Amino acid sequence: MAILVGSETRVVVQGITGNQGSFHTAQMLAYGTRVVAGTSPSRVGGREHGVPIFATVREAVEKEGANASVVFVPARFATDAALEAIDAGVGVLVLVPEHMPVQDTMAVLAFARRRGVTVVGPNTFGVLSTEGRCKMGIPPNHIYRPGPVGLVARSGTLSYEIAASLSAAGLGQTTAVGIGGDPVAGLTFVDVLERFEADPETRAVVMVGEIGGTAEEVAAEFIHRMTKPVVAYLAGRAAPPGKRMGHAGAIIERGRGTLESKRRALTEAGARVAEMPWEVAGLVREALGARAG
């Protein structure tokens, strides 16, 4: 088992003929993902890496049975692409682009809520499930192994670092989910934690947070009630207030979003909080051992 995506996920790639879209389509296919269609304004009727190209997501849904979409178009076209996918009836929508206007994101999420669509991102590396071998997004294929750990992160590369260290320690993953680095995102930590809590294969959860907003504090409230152990790492201790640390969402503003607040909330909720990324695997092993004993 896994969460969000799996063997039944039939993916349409929006923007399949672009540099990013084409490269990652090949990578997703290599991982085993059922990429059944792509969209592009050009080369309609042709193929990219063997995948048929359509003008619209609606056609991809109707003709190829696509039920999930991953968006690789440039940020300023991403809102249109997202609304198109929701309207066409996909169930899961992964928004890879960085720099989507926040108010556009809110409009997309409102429409998605009405249509019951799960939105991952924007500004996310995506989702990867080891069982069913489905990847929607951009994480490197080789670092993940099947196993009992659910991984949820705001950041891409930092989560790859941690996934690789888990894999190296023999702690494979059920699903890795990127909620994205933007201030407003579809999936929250809580949304993902709920799914991991309900997923029978997931036995422990690793949560990679960072400064900015209060998503980690809200997650802590849920962690209180979780039966599965949670190990957290939080990035941004060295960040000064008022400065955006790369991610649009990674900023301490008006006294909110400090690392200390997040660490305290998570610790009080019973999560094990690693000081450094390389400590995560050890804490997971300890948590799994403690739970088993």
Next chain:
Amino acid sequence: MAILVGSETRVVVQGITGNQGSFHTAQMLAYGTRVVAGTSPSRVGGREHGVPIFATVREAVEKEGANASVVFVPARFATDAALEAIDAGVGVLVLVPEHMPVQDTMAVLAFARRRGVTVVGPNTFGVLSTEGRCKMGIPPNHIYRPGPVGLVARSGTLSYEIAASLSAAGLGQTTAVGIGGDPVAGLTFVDVLERFEADPETRAVVMVGEIGGTAEEVAAEFIHRMTKPVVAYLAGRAAPPGKRMGHAGAIIERGRGTLESKRRALTEAGARVAEMPWEVAGLVREALGARAG
């Protein structure tokens, strides 16, 4: 029993201090309606016909338990009033004003749909239920009698004419509903027919339609499946195409909305269609007799 409103309906009047609002509040109270609050930008904290005046619908809901609103503000403020009532959590919203912009009405209806609010109107005389003595709107109090007939109409005065003739013939009404004379309205004929069909006290339905749109044709599809008899009268036989007959919605446009099309659809659906308004009562009596026999 009755539909839409009844003894448990607690009404807030939006625009209670205006000429219309004040006059009809007195009428509604006289009928027996539980008018529990009014709103007005002026005289907040005061009373109108004994009804407390608030600045917002939210306060009327929180402090007086209002669960339905009837709007008497001028048309250009009606959109704001309607959205306010929906947002404040009323369950039934009656929009009396004529001349609300149609695109505003669509926005109001979309919001109402999301919040599960029933909208009657705009450009409606409202709703009156004899059992429970609840009137939201402007129909004259004296013409209705308790009885087995459900009445639904686009037009006010024409439906009063028919209600009075029913009452005179000893055929009282469960509920009279005005869906309004605008092209886009909250309740449709079908919405109301469904409720009458489900209402145990209603034994026959009178439907007063008119030229314009295809609401009567759509209603005919539902009437096919109804167990209760329907008597219809349709106004506008003498109307030339392309001319608006008073109601914004009463116009034959591009070949749609003709009386002939409606009459044919209703007749084929098994409804009794009266040629003239004064024939309605007789057809109802006949229908009830036929059904009883």
Next chain:
Amino acid sequence: MKLYEYLAKGILRQAGVPTAPGEVVDTPEQARAAAERIGPAAVKAQVLVGGRGKAGGIRFGNTPAEVEAAARAILGMDLKGYRVERLYVEGRLDIAQELYVSISTDRGARRPLVMASAKGGVEIEEVADEDIVRRHLDVEVGAWPYVGREVARSVGLEGAQAAAFADIVTRLYDVYRRYDAELVEINPLVVAPDGRLVAADARLNVDDAAAFRHPDLPVVEEGTELERRVRAIGLAYVELDGDIAVMANGAGMAMATLDAIQHYGGRPANFLDAGGGASVEPTAQALEVLVSMHPKVIFINIFGGITRCDDVARALLQVRASRGIPVPVVVRLVGTNEEEGVRLLREAGIEAFRDMGPAAEKAVALAGGRS
């Protein structure tokens, strides 16, 4: 409120929809001057009726002299009851294909509706249903480019043309929203031989109820002179071709009253809704309009709900006293304050009816019976 083609085109052009160059003219000489700037041109009557082409309201000219002659032929024409007083001189388009596209309000669905067809150039009612693409819009989302792309695909467009079409749909929706349109239509949307799309004819109907939001929009007066005059005093009025002048309270009642007259073989002269709760003054104004029409009979049909019967009686007697009513008046009067109203009329020698049917029958008889 309908806008003339040239106004609709101006709005579309401003919204970024491609149109041909064009100028509004009032005289043949102006048409010639316009043609000198524009080149070969279509000369189009600016009247608010469909089917101008078939009726001779559109002509073509290759030279300024031809355009002038075309203008001379059209100006002053009677097109379906409207006199042509203004022309639009527009650069001629070479046509590879004619498409149709519009956005209107779908009453039943309570949503905006995009309609498109690869068979444009004729009134959309004449296009077979299976040749029309229909796509409803979500009012809380609107028309983003993807909607246009989907519709473009459905009418068979591809590549750059599909993109141009999608762009036009988005811009049409902007116009639909910004102008509170009931209908914004491009028909035909011409595909030029070089593949470009150009709006060759345009309609824009604005919701009357939203006119207060568009004070800058030039008001186009629709209807006959009498209709305009009566509407100016705030009453719903439609001129018909019969001889029985009619007043009733409420739109539905007014329609039913016409139907009753027709039912008895009479011919109503008008539709007039005096309002569901009108007092003495507006009712008197409405009556004066009826008198001024010189009908054979005046028929007043009142069911007093909010309207008070005594007010109606007073209005009638006031008009009779002030200017006289030279034709028979049939009054049906029931409902609120009925007794007082009937008494007032009786004292003035008018016997009011209680029932609508006999009253209508009497009015028809007084007008000379079945026509």
Next chain:
Amino acid sequence: MKLYEYLAKGILRQAGVPTAPGEVVDTPEQARAAAERIGPAAVKAQVLVGGRGKAGGIRFGNTPAEVEAAARAILGMDLKGYRVERLYVEGRLDIAQELYVSISTDRGARRPLVMASAKGGVEIEEVADEDIVRRHLDVEVGAWPYVGREVARSVGLEGAQAAAFADIVTRLYDVYRRYDAELVEINPLVVAPDGRLVAADARLNVDDAAAFRHPDLPVVEEGTELERRVRAIGLAYVELDGDIAVMANGAGMAMATLDAIQHYGGRPANFLDAGGGASVEPTAQALEVLVSMHPKVIFINIFGGITRCDDVARALLQVRASRGIPVPVVVRLVGTNEEEGVRLLREAGIEAFRDMGPAAEKAVALAGGRS
């Protein structure tokens, strides 16, 4: 992107929010001239930091001479690291009460949030929670006047003032939407002795990601000169006060890298995200920036997912060859094409680390150990 007060006020004024008359000036003489037109005035430093008043960045003058003197005192001041180069001279307001109102994006709720308080005039963070009214907006409906009326009631306003407040909320939301604002704030919203409401100070922060929709908006350059320069080449960069220059790929990795340096007692000189999948050229550009900072050590921390380790190695060697790197470089390099990258560096005499911790520790040691 933050806008200066005077720009924010201009936008609010255009949107119909009442403001006092004001002028932007660059010199004391201009301030005097402005005061001659405006009368008694506040002279306000135009810098993008809060708490200007307390820091001496706002002064008052009753006469043109006093205003000129105030301007002279403020111009050139250092306010929390920003030099004052521009002033806003604004008509003085008589104050009966100070309110607070703003619309911002609530990340958690994923909705716009109206905040209001009867205790304005101080930073909202300093206002007790129970004195702040919070009202989320539905993005598909927006802020119609009723929302403002509800908020007005909640902060205790009545009558004409409640109506004026409601109107301001609606207009603020228009600005929030039209300018893709992250925050639009009026603080204080002054209640004048005659009861009128006037925006006395304003903030408008625009979403950087939406800047492409606002090409006319004057770009306000935030941050230090170096930060601006690095951002201009498209990299996320923040200047810090340490001596270890840092580059990593991905924002999260870059943050974690700083944390690791701090963990071992070192002080990072900067945050630099070279991108999650950057190729040779941008990586080389980023490295050149680090060299130009004259740090004690350069620390490169790469987890190659999409980023290729050999590309990073090539970029490093390229910069070393072209301009030299006069300080020690510590490299941690794992992931995609790791072997090739490590080999390239080894051939050039650089031994790459496999693990982040020991690499960070080494960098700190080379910089002189714990500070």
